[in-house]
Amino acid sequence: MSKDVVNKENIIKTAYADVHKFGQNGEFEKALKAVNRVLGVASDDPTALHCKVVCLIQVSKFDEAPKFIEKNKLNLPFEKAYCEYRLNQPSKSLATIDSCDISPLPINMKELRAQVLYRLEQFEESLDLYKDLMKNTSDDYDDERKTNFSAVVSNVKEEIPNLPEDTYEMCFNSSCSLSSKNKFSEAEKKLKLSEKLCREILEEDGATEEEIIEEITVIKVQQAYCMQMQGKVKEPSIIYSECLKNKPKDPVLIAVASNNSVVLNKDQNLFDSKKKIRSAMAETCEHKLTLKQKKSIALNNCLLALFSGSSEQTLQLCNKFVQQYPDSDFEGVLIKSSQLSKDKKFKEAVDHLEKFAASHKDKALATKFAIIQLLLLQGNRKDAVEVLNSLGEAKYKPGVVSALVTLYLGLDNKPAASGVLKSAVDWYKKEASNDSGDLSDMWRQAAEFHLRGGEAETAAKSLEELLKIKPNDVKVLAQLVIAYAQFNAKKAQEISKRLPALETLTTASEIDALEAANWVMSIKAAKKSASAKAEQSPGTPGSDLQKKKNKSRRKRKGKMPKNYNSEVAPDPERWLPRYERSGYRKKRDRRAKDVIKGSQGMSTAATNQFDMSKVQNQTAVKNSPVPEPVQTNPGPRQQHRKGGHKKKKGGRF
Structure with a gap:
C-alpha cells in the first residue's frame, strides 16, 4: 500500500x-x-x-x-x-x-x-x-x-377526545381550540394556567427572565385577544402596548399585536394606527401568517383608509383586496360603496352594489340591504320600499316586514302597511315551517296594528297564531275576545270561558282599592285613597271619614292686615319697590359741599358754633339716656399695614 x-x-x-x-x-x-x-x-x-x-x-x-x-x-x-x-x-x-x-x-x-x-x-x-x-x-x-x-385540532371543527394538558403548549393549543368555538371565557382561564405552567417549567430549565418573557408574551397576546372578543378594551390595550414595547423576536407576534391594537383604536388615534398597520403588513410576516390573519389585516387597512378620509387610497386598497381575496370580495365592495357615499356619489355607490348583487346570487340579499341603507341615507323611501318588495320570499322575514310597515307609515300609506302585515300572516299560515324561529313578536305587533286600524278579523287571525305559540297567555286571550266581539259575538263568548276567574287574578283588597280609585285621578292619588280606606277601622262609619276629608280639603280664608280698611282703595303702587314709587325722595349726598351754613368767609370753627342743627343735635345727645360710645386708639388691625404682621423669630408678635 x-x-x-x-x-x-x-x-x-x-x-x-x-x-x-x-x-x-x-x-x-x-x-x-x-x-x-x-x-x-x-x-x-x-x-x-x-x-x-x-x-x-x-x-x-x-x-x-x-x-x-x-x-x-x-x-x-x-x-x-x-x-x-x-x-x-x-x-x-x-x-x-x-x-x-x-x-x-x-x-x-x-x-x-x-x-x-x-x-x-x-x-x-x-x-x-x-x-x-x-x-x-x-x-x-x-x-x-x-x-x-x-x-x-384547534383549527378543525371536529370534536376530538380531550388530550392531556400537562404542558403549557398543550394548554395554549386547547385555549385556541376553545376560542375558535367562541368560548372566550373558558379559553382565558386555560391561558392563565398555560402562563403559570410556562413560567414554572422554564424556571426549572434555568431559562433567563428575558427568555421567559419572550415565551409568555405569546400567551399574553392570545389572552388579550380573548378579552377583546368579550368586549373588554383597557386590559387588552395594555397587554398589546407592553408586547410591542418589549420588541419580541417573532414577527407574527408583532403583526397580531399591532393589528389588534388598530382594531381597538377604531376611528381614534389614526396616526398611531397607521404606524401599527405598517408593522402588521411587513414582508417578514408575509410567509408566517395564516391566510385568515393576512385577510383580516388587509381588511383593517381598508377600513383605516376609510376612517382617515383618503378617498383615492381607500378605493385603491379595496380594489386590491377584492383581487387578492375573491372569496371575501363582499367586504371590499361594502367599504368601497361606503367611501363613494361619503364622497356624495350615491348613484355610483348604488350602481356598484347592484352590479355586485347581479353577479353574486349567493350574496344578493345582503347586498340589497346595503342598497336600501344608501337609499334611506338619501331620504329615498319609495325606492327603498321597491327594493324590499323585490326580495322574494325573504320579504316575509319579521325584520323585513317591520321595515316595510315603518316605511309605509312614514309615507303615510296605512293601507299598504296593513296589506304587508296581512300578506305576511297568510304566507306564514301556508308556508311557515318549524325552522321559522320565534314569530311571537311579529304576530303581536300585527294584531295590535290591525286592532288600532279597526280590522278586527285580520287581528283575530294574528292572535290565533300567537295563541298557538303561547297558549296560556292571558293578555292574548283577552285581546282575542275583544277582536271577536266586534264581528263574532258567539266566538268571543266561547273564548272568554278560557279566561281565568277574576278571583284567581286579584285579591279582595285589590278589588276594593280598584273600586275606590277615581280613574281621573293620578296613580299616586288613587293609591293614597286606597291606603286610607284600608287604614279605616271597622267601627268608624264611612260618612264621618268622608266629612273629615271634605273638612280638610275646605279652602281657608286669607288673612288681612291689622289696619285694613275695606272702604279705602288700596295703593296702586303697593307692589312696586320703594325707590320706584312717585313719592320717593332721594337721599342727599353727604359728600356734596355746595351747602354753606353761616355767612360767607366764616371759619370752620365758627361755622360749627353757629350751625343751629348741630347745636340741637348736641343737646339732644346730652339729654339722651343712651351712653355715648367711646372711641379707642386704632390698633394694628385698624391701621391696615400693607405687609401685615411680621412675626419675630423666637417670640410673639
Whole structure:
C-alpha cells in the first residue's frame, strides 16, 4: 500500500472522528469544517456529502443545502423538502415529498408532510396523518407530536377526545381550540394556567427572565385577544402596548399585536394606527401568517383608509383586496360603496352594489340591504320600499316586514302597511315551517296594528297564531275576545270561558282599592285613597271619614292686615319697590359741599358754633339716656399695614 493511500485514510479517519465528536457536542460549524476535510481528499464520498447537507441544515443555511444537493445529484428528498419548508415554500416542499418513490413513507417524512399540510392550511389531511402517527408511533418525540396534533385540532371543527394538558403548549393549543368555538371565557382561564405552567417549567430549565418573557408574551397576546372578543378594551390595550414595547423576536407576534391594537383604536388615534398597520403588513410576516390573519389585516387597512378620509387610497386598497381575496370580495365592495357615499356619489355607490348583487346570487340579499341603507341615507323611501318588495320570499322575514310597515307609515300609506302585515300572516299560515324561529313578536305587533286600524278579523287571525305559540297567555286571550266581539259575538263568548276567574287574578283588597280609585285621578292619588280606606277601622262609619276629608280639603280664608280698611282703595303702587314709587325722595349726598351754613368767609370753627342743627343735635345727645360710645386708639388691625404682621423669630408678635 502506498504512502499517499495511507495518508488519505488517516485524514478521512481523523476527520470522521471529529465530525462525530462535534456532532455529539452540537458544534456543527466545526463539524462542517471536518466534513470539508473529508471531501477534500474524497469528493465523491456519499457519507461525507450527506453529512455536509445535515451540517448546513443544522447551521440554518437552508438556501445552500438544496443547491448542494442538486449540484451533487444526491437522493435526499427529506432534507430537500425540509429546507424548502424552512424557506417558506410549503407547496414546493409537498411536491418534493410526494415525488419520492419511497412507499410507505418513513415516520420523519410523514411528520414533515403533516407539518407542511398544516402550513398550507389543509387541516383535515394533516389531522388524518397525525392520527395515524399517534396510533402507530411511540418514541421520545411523543410530547412534541401531541402538541402539534392539538395545534391542528384547534383549527378543525371536529370534536376530538380531550388530550392531556400537562404542558403549557398543550394548554395554549386547547385555549385556541376553545376560542375558535367562541368560548372566550373558558379559553382565558386555560391561558392563565398555560402562563403559570410556562413560567414554572422554564424556571426549572434555568431559562433567563428575558427568555421567559419572550415565551409568555405569546400567551399574553392570545389572552388579550380573548378579552377583546368579550368586549373588554383597557386590559387588552395594555397587554398589546407592553408586547410591542418589549420588541419580541417573532414577527407574527408583532403583526397580531399591532393589528389588534388598530382594531381597538377604531376611528381614534389614526396616526398611531397607521404606524401599527405598517408593522402588521411587513414582508417578514408575509410567509408566517395564516391566510385568515393576512385577510383580516388587509381588511383593517381598508377600513383605516376609510376612517382617515383618503378617498383615492381607500378605493385603491379595496380594489386590491377584492383581487387578492375573491372569496371575501363582499367586504371590499361594502367599504368601497361606503367611501363613494361619503364622497356624495350615491348613484355610483348604488350602481356598484347592484352590479355586485347581479353577479353574486349567493350574496344578493345582503347586498340589497346595503342598497336600501344608501337609499334611506338619501331620504329615498319609495325606492327603498321597491327594493324590499323585490326580495322574494325573504320579504316575509319579521325584520323585513317591520321595515316595510315603518316605511309605509312614514309615507303615510296605512293601507299598504296593513296589506304587508296581512300578506305576511297568510304566507306564514301556508308556508311557515318549524325552522321559522320565534314569530311571537311579529304576530303581536300585527294584531295590535290591525286592532288600532279597526280590522278586527285580520287581528283575530294574528292572535290565533300567537295563541298557538303561547297558549296560556292571558293578555292574548283577552285581546282575542275583544277582536271577536266586534264581528263574532258567539266566538268571543266561547273564548272568554278560557279566561281565568277574576278571583284567581286579584285579591279582595285589590278589588276594593280598584273600586275606590277615581280613574281621573293620578296613580299616586288613587293609591293614597286606597291606603286610607284600608287604614279605616271597622267601627268608624264611612260618612264621618268622608266629612273629615271634605273638612280638610275646605279652602281657608286669607288673612288681612291689622289696619285694613275695606272702604279705602288700596295703593296702586303697593307692589312696586320703594325707590320706584312717585313719592320717593332721594337721599342727599353727604359728600356734596355746595351747602354753606353761616355767612360767607366764616371759619370752620365758627361755622360749627353757629350751625343751629348741630347745636340741637348736641343737646339732644346730652339729654339722651343712651351712653355715648367711646372711641379707642386704632390698633394694628385698624391701621391696615400693607405687609401685615411680621412675626419675630423666637417670640410673639
